[in-house]
Amino acid sequence: MWLRRIATDRIAKRFAPDEALIIAAPVKGALRLSAVNDAAAALGLRAGMPLADARAMHPAIAVAQADERADLALLEAVADWCDRYTPLVGLDAPDGLLLDVTGCAHLFGGEAALARDLVRQLARRGLQARAAVAGTVGCAWGVARHSASLPPPERGRSASAASRVGVSSHSMTPTRRTSCVDLPLSGGGEGEIVRSGEERNAIAPLPLTALRLDTDTITALAQVGLKHIADVLDRPRAPLAARFGASFVRRIDQALGLEDEPITPRLPVPAALAEQRFPEPIAHERDVLGTIERLAARLAHVLEQRGEGARLLQVVLFRADGKVFRLEAGTGAPLREPRLIARLFADRLDVIGDEVDPGFGFDIVRLCALVTERSDPQQTGLATPDHDAELAHLIDRLGARFGLRRVMRQMPQDTHIPEFAVTAVAAASLPSPLRGGSTAVAQRRRSGWGSEFLLTTASNSHDPPPQPSPATRAFTPVFDGLWGEGARELAVSLDSPFPTRPIRLFARPEPVDATAELPDGPPAQFTWRRVRHIVARAEGPERIAMRWWRDEAGRTLMRDYFRVESRDGVRVWLFHEWPADPHLAPRWFVHGVFA
Amino acid sequence: MLPADMEQLSRLRRAIAKSEALPEETRSLALGVPAIDAALGGGLPGAALHELSATPLHLGVAAGFALALASLAQEAPKERAKETLWIATDFGNLETGALYGPGLDQFGLAADRLLIVRVARPVDALFAMEEALKCRALSAVIAEFGETPDLTATRRLSLAAKDHGSLGLILRHGSNDAPSAARTRWQIASAPSVPDEFGGLGPTAFSLELTRNRRGPCGTWTLTWDHHERVFAALSLGVAEADRDRPDRETLRTG
Numbered sequence: 130m131w132l133r134r135i136a137t138d139r140i141a142k143r144f145a146p147d148e149a150l151i152i153a154a155p156v157k158g159a160l161r162l163s164a165v166n167d168a169a170a171a172l173g174l175r176a177g178m179p180l181a182d183a184r185a186m187h188p189a190i191a192v193a194q195a196d197e198r199a200d201l202a203l204l205e206a207v208a209d210w211c212d213r214y215t216p217l218v219g220l221d222a223p224d225g226l227l228l229d230v231t232g233c234a235h236l237f238g239g240e241a242a243l244a245r246d247l248v249r250q251l252a253r254r255g256l257q258a259r260a261a262v263a264g265t266v267g268c269a270w271g272v273a274r275h276s277a278s279l280p281p282p283e284r285g286r287s288a289s290a291a292s293r294v295g296v297s298s299h300s301m302t303p304t305r306r307t308s309c310v311d312l313p314l315s316g317g318g319e320g321e322i323v324r325s326g327e328e329r330n331a332i333a334p335l336p337l338t339a340l341r342l343d344t345d346t347i348t349a350l351a352q353v354g355l356k357h358i359a360d361v362l363d364r365p366r367a368p369l370a371a372r373f374g375a376s377f378v379r380r381i382d383q384a385l386g387l388e389d390e391p392i393t394p395r396l397p398v399p400a401a402l403a404e405q406r407f408p409e410p411i412a413h414e415r416d417v418l419g420t421i422e423r424l425a426a427r428l429a430h431v432l433e434q435r436g437e438g439a440r441l442l443q444v445v446l447f448r449a450d451g452k453v454f455r456l457e458a459g460t461g462a463p464l465r466e467p468r469l470i471a472r473l474f475a476d477r478l479d480v481i482g483d484e485v486d487p488g489f490g491f492d493i494v495r496l497c498a499l500v501t502e503r504s505d506p507q508q509t510g511l512a513t514p515d516h517d518a519e520l521a522h523l524i525d526r527l528g529a530r531f532g533l534r535r536v537m538r539q540m541p542q543d544t545h546i547p548e549f550a551v552t553a554v555a556a557a558s559l560p561s562p563l564r565g566g567s568t569a570v571a572q573r574r575r576s577g578w579g580s581e582f583l584l585t586t587a588s589n590s591h592d593p594p595p596q597p598s599p600a601t602r603a604f605t606p607v608f609d610g611l612w613g614e615g616a617r618e619l620a621v622s623l624d625s626p627f628p629t630r631p632i633r634l635f636a637r638p639e640p641v642d643a644t645a646e647l648p649d650g651p652p653a654q655f656t657w658r659r660v661r662h663i664v665a666r667a668e669g670p671e672r673i674a675m676r677w678w679r680d681e682a683g684r685t686l687m688r689d690y691f692r693v694e695s696r697d698g699v700r701v702w703l704f705h706e707w708p709a710d711p712h713l714a715p716r717w718f719v720h721g722v723f724a
Numbered sequence: 725m726l727p728a729d730m731e732q733l734s735r736l737r738r739a740i741a742k743s744e745a746l747p748e749e750t751r752s753l754a755l756g757v758p759a760i761d762a763a764l765g766g767g768l769p770g771a772a773l774h775e776l777s778a779t780p781l782h783l784g785v786a787a788g789f790a791l792a793l794a795s796l797a798q799e800a801p802k803e804r805a806k807e808t809l810w811i812a813t814d815f816g817n818l819e820t821g822a823l824y825g826p827g828l829d830q831f832g833l834a835a836d837r838l839l840i841v842r843v844a845r846p847v848d849a850l851f852a853m854e855e856a857l858k859c860r861a862l863s864a865v866i867a868e869f870g871e872t873p874d875l876t877a878t879r880r881l882s883l884a885a886k887d888h889g890s891l892g893l894i895l896r897h898g899s900n901d902a903p904s905a906a907r908t909r910w911q912i913a914s915a916p917s918v919p920d921e922f923g924g925l926g927p928t929a930f931s932l933e934l935t936r937n938r939r940g941p942c943g944t945w946t947l948t949w950d951h952h953e954r955v956f957a958a959l960s961l962g963v964a965e966a967d968r969d970r971p972d973r974e975t976l977r978t979g
Contacts, residue, residue: 516805516861523859527841527852535842539825539835551825556839627917627925628830628951632788633821660781665916668924694925698914699781722821724788724831724928724949 130247131259131273132207135224136164138256139203140193149187153180154195163195197223207256208395209453212445213493214243216399219392225273227266227392240322254451263323263331266392267384271332271339271358272321332384333359340380346373358384399443399497401435403427410449410490414478417446417494421474424496425467438463438504444474446485447493454485458529461557462521463504469522470496476529524556533557545673547634547690547720627668627692631702631721638718643703651691652703657719662695669693670705692723700724753797753891757947757958760932764908765939768793772907773857773882773892780897783820785914787868788831789930790893792949792956794864795832797891799954806863807837809856811849814842816868832954846870850877857884857892868895872902879905909936915946918959927951929959 132138136152149169153160160180169190174183183190200223208218208226214237217229230243237243244260251258261272323331332339335358337350350373355361361369361381370378382388403424411417421444432438440463446454458473478485527536537553544550643655651667669691688704695701700723707715752767761767768774778786794808810823829835841856843849849867856865873881873894882905885892894906911933917926927948934942946959 519859520807520861523855523861524839526855530851531841531843531848537840537842538838539823539828539840541825547824547826553840625924626920626927626950628827628928630827630830631784631821631824632791632827632831633784634824634827635821636817658780666919666923666925692925694917696916697781698785698916698929698931700784700914700917700925700928721824721827722784722787723827724785724791724930 130211130226130228132204132224132226132251133257133259134164134166135203135256136195136200137166137193139200141166141255148191149174150191150193151180151183152193152195154197200224205395206451207251210447210451211247212396212453213447214247216396216402216497217392217394218396220395221270225270227269229392229394230262244322261321261323264325264328265384265386266390267340267380268323268328268332268386270341271335271384272323275335275339276321276331328385329362333357333362337361340377340384342377342380346377349373397499399499400437400501401428401431401439402495402497403431404493404495406493407491410487410492411494412487412490414482417491418471418475418478420494421496422467422471424494425470428470428496428498429465429467432465432498432501432504435501436503436505437501438465439470439498439500440464440502441498441500442470442473443497443499445493445495445497446491447495448487449489449492452488456481456485457499458525459533459557460521460525461528461533461559462518462525463502464525465504469525473525473529476526480530528555528557547630547673625668627700628723629671629692631723634721635719638704638720641703641717641719643717645705649689651693652717655693655703655717655719657701662697662699664693665696667691667693673704690720751889753793753800755793755796755947756956757945759943759958760934760945760947763934763937763940763943768891769907769939770797770891771886771889773878773885773894773905775878775894775896775904775906775909776912777896777898777910778912780819782913783895783897785928785930786895786912787820788928788949789910789912789932790866790895791828791831791833792954793891793893794866795834795954796956797864798834798837800863806861807839808833809839809841809862809865811841811843811852811856811865811867813846813849813868813870814844816870817842819870820868830951832949832951846873850881853881853892853894854884857881857890858888860888860890862890864891864893866893866895870897872896872898873904875903875905882906906936907938908934910934915959917948927957 137150141150149172150166151162151169151174152164154163155161156163162174162176162178162180162183164176165174172187172190174186174190180192184192204220204222204224204226208220211218211226211228215228215230215233219227219229221227230240234240234243237246240262244262248258248260259273261269261276263269263272336356337347337358340358342350350356350361358381366378379388383390405420405424411420428439439460441457441459442464443458444456446456448454456474456477458470458477460473464470464473524536533555536556538556538559539551540554542550542552639657641655641657643652645652649670651669652664654661654663656662670689671691672687672689674687687707689707690702690704693701693703701719702721702723703717703719705715705717751770752764753770754761754767755764776786776790798806798808812822823838823840825835828838841852843852846869849869850873853865853867856862873896878894881892881894884890913931913933915929915931917929919926927950929946929948931944931946933944936942947956948959949956
C-alpha cells in the first residue's frame with residue numbers, strides 16, 4: 130500500500146481543505162520541497178524543487194516544516210491499525226506498507242473487497258492511499274505506485290481526497306499458486322488486483338522506476354534507451370547483469386516471482402490466534418475479560434490439537450478510532466486452560482488498567498499465543514491434588530501482576546565472593562524441582578523477542594537430592610554440591626554450632642565504626658546504625674580475597690570476615706576491608722545479619 | 725427421584741465431605757519444646773495466621789525464627805512436596821537485607837524449595853500474601869511488612885489461611901501495640917547464645933514472648949535452634965559457665 134501524501138495528510142487538518150500545501154526540508158543546505166499535496170501539484174509544484182522557486186511562483190503558498198519522525202510514527206500507527214486485516218504487516222518506509230493477505234482475504238469478502246475497505250477506512254481518516262494486490266512484493270509495489278490504470282500521481286486534476294482512493298494490499302501467494310479471487314473492479318480505480326500468473330503483463334507497461342532501482346541505474350538505463358519494463362523483460366540476462374549490476378536483474382526476478390522476497394513483519398507473527406469482531410464496540414472491562422475467556426477457549430482447542438501450550442500470550446485490543454493496545458502475559462509452564470488465561474489477563478488489566486482507555490470502545494479483541502511449547506498431557510492422580518500446576522499458576526499470576534522477574538528463586542553460583550554466591554533467577558524460567566527429576570528443555574522459539582522472561586535450557590540432575598541419614602546429618606549440609614564450595618567446606622570442616630553464612634545480606638555493606646584490640650583481630654565494639662554494641666564473642670577471620678589475576682585492574686578485594694555476637698545477642702557478619710591503596714586506613718563494614 | 729435414591733445420595737455426599745474435610749485442629753506445627761507446645765495446645769496452629777514482631781535491632785532474629793518455623797513446616801510428613809514462599813518489599817530489603825541463599829541453606833531451610841517474591845509496595849505484599857495463602861501447594865507463607873497491616877487486612881489474611889489450610893507468618897517491625905487478627909502474636913528478640921567449648925559462638929538463641937494465645941497461657945521462653953539437626957531446644961536463663969579456676973566444683977547446668 131502506498132500512502133501517497135502521508136506528509137501533507139498528517140498536517141492537513143491545520144489548513145483549509147483545498148489549500149495548496151508544501152513541505153520543505155533542508156537538503157544539502159538549501160531548502161527544497163519534500164512533499165506537495167494535490168492542490169499544490171495542480172499548481173505545478175513538484176517535490177525536489179527549491180523552495181525559493183516555489184515561493185517565486187506562488188508567494189502566498191502555505192509551507193510547513195518537514196518532520197520525518199512524525200511521518201514515521203503515523204506510518205507505524207497505520208501499520209498497527211492494518212493489523213486487523215493480517216498479522217503480517219511490513220513497513221516500507223517512508224510512505225508504504227506491505228501486507229501479506231494470503232489466506233486472510235476470504236474473511237473480508239475477497240481481495241478486492243479487502244482493498245476497497247482498507248482504502249475507504251483510511252480515506253475516512255484523511256489519508257490518501259493507493260493499493261495493489263499481487264503475487265509478489267515487487268509487482269504490487271510497482272503497480273501501486275506507477276500503474277496507469279490508477280489515477281496517475283502527478284496529473285493536474287483537482288479532486289478532493291475522498292474520491293481518489295486506491296487500496297493497496299499485496300497478496301503473496303506461495304509457489305503453489307492459489308487462485309486469486311476474480312472480482313470486478315469498480316470505477317475510479319479503487320483497487321488494482323493482479324491475478325497470479327499475470328505479473329508479467331501487469332508490470333510490462335510500467336516505467337523502470339517501478340522496480341525499486343536507484344537513480345544511477347535508472348539514468349544509465351535511460352541513456353541506453355530503456356524506459357519501460359517491457360523493454361528489458363525479454364532481453365538476455367547476462368549482459369544486463371554485467372552492465373547494470375546484479376541487483377537490477379534480481380529486482381526483475383523478484384517482481385516476476387522467480388525469486389522469493391519475503392516480507393519482514395514489523396511484529397512477531399503469533400503461532401496461533403483467535404479473534405472476535407464486534408459490530409458495536411465494547412467498552413466495559415468485564416466484557417473484555419469475558420471475550421478473552423471465550424477466545425482462550427477457542428485458542429485452547431487449536432493448541433490442544435497441536436499438543437502445545439502457550440508460554441507468552443498477547444491480547445490486542447483495537448479501538449474504534451484506530452488505536453491499538455497490546456497486553457502481554459508470560460507463563461512459567463505451557464498453559465492452555467481458558468479460565469487460567471483469563472485470570473492472568475484480569476490481573477494484568479488490574480495493574481495497567483488506567484493506561485488502556487477504551488474511548489468509544491474496542492471493535493476487535495484478539496488473543497495471540499506468541500510463543501508456544503510442547504505440552505504433553507500429564508496423568509494426575511485422583512487423590513493427590515496437583516500441587517505443581519497450582520504453584521505454577523500462582524507464579525504466573527504473581528508474575529502477571531508484578532513482573533516475572535520479581536518472583537524468583539535463588540541459584541547458587543560457583544564463587545567464593547559472598548555477593549555473587551547467589552543469583553536470583555525468575556521462577557517462571559525454571560522447571561519445578563519437584564517434578565521428579567525431569568529434564569525440562571525449553572528452547573527459544575522465536576529469537577529476537579525481547580520479552581521479560583527467559584527461556585533457558587535447564588536440566589535438573591536426575592538423582593533426587595541426597596537425603597541426609599541421621600548419622601551423617603551433623604556433618605553434611607542438606608544439599609550437596611549446590612552451594613558455594615567455600616561455605617560448604619567451611620561448614621563441614623568446622624562443624625560449627627553456629628552457621629557460617631548470614632541469612633540476610635545487605636546489597637551494600639554498611640560502614641560501621643569499630644575498634645579492634647589487635648590489628649588483625651575482631652572488633653571489641655562497634656557502632657552500627659547509631660547503636661553501640663559491645664562484642665561478647667567473635668569467630669574469624671575468614672579471608673575472602675579476589676582472585677589474584679584481578680589485581681591488574683587496580684582493584685583488589687581483600688576482606689577479613691568475622692562472625693560477631695554482641696552482649697545483647699545481636700549477631701552480625703562484619704568484615705574488615707583492606708583497600709588497594711596502602712595509604713588508606715582499613716575500614717569495617719556490616720555485610721549481613723545472622724538470626 | 726425415589727426416596728431411597730435421595731437417601732443414598734445424601735449418604736454419599738456426607739461420606740465425600742468427611743473424606744475431603746481438612747482436619748484443621750489436628751494440624752499443628754509442634755515446635756519440639758514441651759513447654760511451648762503445651763502452652764500452644766499441641767503446637768502452632770497449622771491453618772492460621774501468626775504474627776512475629778521485633779524491634780528494628782532484632783529483625784534479623786525474627787526472620788530467623790520465621791525461617792526456623794518454615795523449616796519445621798517443610799519437614800512435616802504431608803508437606804514434603806510443598807514449597808515455602810517469602811514475600812519481601814523493596815524497602816524491607818534495603819533496611820534489613822535480602823535473603824541470602826547460602827545462609828538459608830545452612831540455617832536449615834531448603835533453598836531450592838523457596839520462592840521469593842519482591843514487591844514494591846506493602847499493599848502489593850498484602851495481595852501477594854492473600855493469593856499465596858489461597859494456593860494449597862505451599863507449606864508456609866512468610867511476609868515481611870514495615871508498617872503495620874491493619875485489622876481488616878489481617879482478618880482477610882487470617883480467613884484465607886483458615887479456609888485453605890495454609891500457614892501464614894507475618895513479620896512486623898515495631899512492637900505489639902496495634903490490633904491484629906492473628907491467631908498468635910509473638911515478640912522476638914535476640915538472646916545471648918551459650919558459647920561452645922572453645923568459647924566461640926553457640927547455637928542461635930531466640931528470646932520469645934508469646935503475647936496472644938487463644939489456646940493457653942502466654943509466656944516467655946528462650947530457645948536455641950540447632951541448624952544441623954533442625955530442632956528447637958529450650959535454653960533456660962541463667963546457665964552458669966563452667967568455672968575454669970575451680971575444677972572441683974560441679975558445673976551448674978539446667979535445661
